[in-house]
Amino acid sequence: MTGRNKDFRDQLGKFRLDSISSYPSDPSPTWLSSYPEPVEAASPSRSKRVSTACDFCRKRKKKCDFRYPNCSACTRAGVRCTIPPPGPQVASASVPRDQLETLQKRVRWLEEVVKRKSGLSVAELATGTPVDGEGDPDWWYQVPAMIATGGARPATSMSSPAASGSSVTAGPSEASTAVGVELPNVGEIFRDRLEHRRPSVARPSSAPRVQRLSSLEEAERLAGQYFDSMGYQYPFMSRPEFMSNLRHIYTGGVPSPETHNSYHIVMAISLLIGSADPTKAAEFYNASQETLPMALQNEDLPAVRALLGLALYTMFATAGPSIWHVLGAIMRLATSIGLHKARPYASIAEEEMSKRAFWSLYNLDRLIASTLGRPLGIADDDISVGLLRELNDDGTEAPGASGMTIPLQVVRLRRIFSRIYQYLYSSLPRPPPQEVVVTLGQFRREVDDWRMAAPVYPSALLYSTSYYDYLYYTTLLLMYRPSPRNPTPDITSIISCGDSSLQVIRSYWDSYSIGKLKWIWLTLSQLYFAGITILWCLEQNARSLRESQPAPWHPEEQTMRRGIQAVIVLLEEFGKRRPGVDRLAETFRHQSTMIFSQMAYQQHQLEQQHHHHPQYQPPPPPTLMPPQPSMPLAAPPPPPVPLAPVLDDVLLVDSSGTIPMIDPQMADQLYYSYNWFQEEMASYYTL
Incomplete structure (x- = not known):
């Protein structure tokens, strides 16, 4: 494994053809006969070994383990892992003649493979020349997937560097009716990213075309609808920052790729929430995909936010990639950059936005997993990051009166919800009935205490109270319905299931x-x-x-x-x-x-x-009602x-x-x- 990592660092930034896993066993075919069989790298005695240690390890004169994107030493020190560019000492290093000839022959062989498999002739082009002809600087990275699948170069530019790996192609009319044909599965995107990763680099400063609505006022109205609904549940975007970028776009500004992506996906989600024409939402969604590859370019927080936006869209639309696969990709990305761990940050704002992204992902993961009856994406025991702080947009903390009040209460309930799900819906042996009764009683007290302590948010009074009630009753349904570890509920469970179901339907x-x-x-x-x-x-x-x-x-x-x-x-x-x-x-x-x-x-x-x-009829039990908070609530209309x-x-x-x-x-x-x-x-x- 160390040798493969070293080889990756030696060839960092170069084109790799590792996807060709098998060569013809017979060396007689004409397209290989003129080139010798590739040879192993020259021995240390024949050439100078180029150091691939990162800058931090070179300065400390320590051995580097070449982990990507950060080696272990840089991770412990909390610094960014960088490698030195090739310098004059590398360029002037002596190279044996036979090794140089072998490399030249291998380059010609690779050019022939690319030409035969993709129809792309690169032999006459200077190194670094754009080869796509479509304006997509990332198209070159499609070639390995094309070679692996035997596909041909697409006639038009795709919206993703992994798009050519998909066997599904559809025209505009097909895309509007079929399911899941507008984008390749997100697993394909991450497959190519993992096979052909590049070092973290700055994203471009400008983005492609911008899809605009008729006016800034309409755009602000739709953005407000998004933040007044989805923003309370999944606050991974900053409302002030988004609105500032929105005004910048509608005054003629050119957005960055991550701003371009977030603007279009938010507009698409808001149009779907409002039950508007799905064609208009699809236009914004397709525009957001033009910058999705650049948003996913690095393993960082903007990439997590881009995928969270994609997950919310696919939750409302029948087209696009699978939300289950998207959530899996986000969870792996979030854990790889340590969003689930308590660690120091440069500023409170950076720390809070990281927390909001992770807990939004946590909330989605628990909701989707329990609805589909599938495993959770991360165990609660592996999470050490703190909960959200109730910060206003100006950075002041306001417990019970902040835009983060509702998301914080949702996360607190999801933590209880998660423990209920792990206890009742697992393959562990069934516990004794008495243990189940005691455990469910403890869970019920926790859920009731949560409902009583959850403060209303004055700016969204009806929303907060009705949403709290809905979450309360759906949690009771999860807890009391027949489950693998409690297949025969008792009378209390039957009553709670029936009354909770009526309340959910009423909602x-x-x-x-x-x-x-x-x-x-x-x-x-x-x-x-x-x-x-x-x-x-x-x-x-x-x-x-x-x-x-x-x-x-x-x-x-x-x-x-x-x-x-x-x-x-x-x-x-x-x-x-x-x-x-x-x-x-x-x-x-x-x-x-x-x-x-x-x-x-x-x-x-x-x-x-x-x-x-005549028989005695026992009086009916009282209707299940949520615990009443200490302060009076306004009656809903x-x-x-x-x-x-x-x-x-x-x-x-x-x-x-x-x-x-x-x-x-x-x-x-x-x-x-x-x-x-x-x-x-x-x-x-x-x-």
């Missing part, structure tokens, strides 16, 4: 009523899950009644029925926007009909038995659109009086079909 319906529901796969997943959880709780009631036991869950009848109907309506609305969801809506309607039919039949049977054998109507009785019993009987195993299959839904959804949305 989505309220957003739908005012036209602010985000039609994304996360919403679809959680809405469907809340609906089938209610059906599962109702089946637990039916099972208890069959066993002559009191029903564990006693929801308010009309509220429960309206909740089910709301899920059906929202799933049908999803079906109008996302092909394939209409089938899911029909399936859910059928399942609801079956369970409500059984409930009607059992209620009829109980009423008949009550006339002959009533939704302008009423809730969906009560389920029609015709759905339950037809005129013949025939009661459709439910399969005894249907409830368990229904509830655990969520795993199937996760896989189905991930496949459709290329997650």
